[in-house]
Amino acid sequence: MALKSIFDKFDNPYSALISRPVWMWGAEMGVNQFGLSIGNEAVFPKAKVADHALLGMDILRLALHNCKDAQEAVSFITNLLKEHEQGGDGGYRGSLKYHNSFLIKDFERGYVLETCGKHWALQEIRDVAAISNCYSITDDYCEVDPDTEKPCNFKTRYENKLVTFFTKGDARRKYAYNYLKTSDRELTNVMNVLRSHMTADQKIKxxxxxxxxxxxxxxxxxxxxxxxxxxxxxxxxxxxxxxxxxxxxxxxxxxxxxxxxxxxxxxxxxxxxxxxxxxxxxxxxxxxxxxxxxxxxxxxxxxxxxxxxxxxxxxxxxxxxxxxxxxxxxxxxxxxxxxxxxxxxx
Known part of the structure; x- marks a missing residue:
């Protein structure tokens, strides 16, 4: 319902290759014709998630269809958060409500953008970065929304620690980050991260x-x-x-x-x-x-x-x-x- 209410406000002029669940319009990741790529992960805040609001995947796809680069995408997404609630139910058979972490990249720049309701924190990627089902930005942000009280540890302030514990997002993010940090920047190493079972023998777990x-x-x-x-x-x-x-x-x-x-x-x-x-x-x-x-x-x-x-x-x-x-x-x-x-x- 939230997407339908704002969809006609955007021209969506740019093509994108996306990966999306079959039951929704939005995408969990994708790249557009200009090389702007965005990935999304669910994060679980202390705050109540609105029942009828913009899904993070809808936000992601709207950004791909309407932005040319990473900086423009950051502004586009944060403006959507300011003007419209995020939330909704992203589940297929069961209920799954969450807020969103975005990994945003173009040829020149990369950002991690983590959100809680209309609040957000932005971290520019200087070397490598990884996101998962957890907040990762603490006080190391380069920018934070004007309504968040400072000083602020974004992760501590907004994350639901109990839900994050059960998702094991911190462990997966740390593993991916450390692997990328200590590996050569080769395509095969990125494939290896995505294929990893996080065990020495790499058996299915x-x-x-x-x-x-x-x-x-x-x-x-x-x-x-x-x-x-x-x-x-x-x-x-x-x-x-x-x-x-x-x-x-x-x-x-x-x-x-x-x-x-x-x-x-x-x-x-x-x-x-x-x-x-x-x-x-x-x-x-x-x-x-x-x-x-x-x-x-x-x-x-x-x-x-x-x-x-x-x-x-x-x-x-x-x-x-x-x-x-x-x-x-x-x-x-x-x-x-x-x-x-x-x-x-x-």
Whole structure:
């Protein structure tokens, strides 16, 4: 209801590739034609969450469709918070009410923006950053909303510690941050973070103490689709799974040419069918995880390596049309991969 009441106020002129739940308009992450990328995580405040208000995912998608860069997105989001309540129910079958943490990036700048109602704190990314189901900004913000009393430890003031404890968000954020901080800035290391089970042997661990979350008897949450935006010079390449369980899924490349993307992902029916097929395969691989580790992982990693070699070779000389052609070739190669894997798992 809240989205409908303000939707017509915006022109939404910019195209975006998004990852979204099938039951809502908004997105949990995405990137637009200018290379502005935004990710969202639920955070749980002490304050009551409004029943009928703007979902964080709606806010995220509106920003992608109406902003060109990270600074503009920060202003856009904080203005939405000032003028309209955030909240609502983001659950599918059950109820899930929360406020929002945003990771906002473009070619030049990156920000973490954490919110509680109309309150917010902004942190400019100087090196690396990670967000999860927890507040992370304390007194190290570069800017905070004018109505928040100062001095302020934003996390201490607004976070519901009990809910955050059960989400294990602090542990996941700390693990991701430390991994990125101590690793080379390589695409494969970012993939490794998203695939991590936060154990030495990287065996599947059900529950919330894992970046790559797997549902269990009591915890029904799981890692859904994964997306990486790689900025190289004046170009950006998107890598995505389109399926849950990044630990077993294949990352594929996709690019923009103007306001258009490769493949048929501007078609909702195509996108849903693609995701459904990829999800079926990912869940089959989780059920056959021993086979995946012993045989299939090497095959998957080789395909991803071939994708990277194809796109990144002489990248500075390539125009968008050539990159689109190479991405289309990768999707054809994916079909070969899928057939090969299906024959192995039966």
């Amino acid at each position: 059900k529950g919330m103490k894992s970046i790559c979350i797997h549902s269990g008897p009591f915890i029904k949450s799981e890692a859904t689709s994964s997306m990486i935006v790689d900025y190289i010079g004046d170009k950006f390449i998107i890598w995505f799974t389109g399926s849950p369980h990044p630990c077993v899924s294949l990352f594929k490349p996709i690019v923009f040419s103007g306001d258009k993307t490769v493949q048929g992902f501007d078609n909702v029916d195509y996108s849903v069918d693609y995701s459904n097929d990829a999800t079926v395969l990912a869940r089959a691989l989780v059920k056959n995880y021993s086979l995946f580790v012993s045989e299939i992982k090497t095959i998957r990693d080789k395909y991803e390596s071939d994708f990277r070699k194809l796109l990144y070779s002489d990248l500075d000389t390539k125009d968008p049309e050539q990159l689109i052609s190479e991405c289309e070739k990768c999707f054809e190669m994916e079909k070969e991969y899928v057939e090969q894997i299906r024959s192995l798992i039966g």
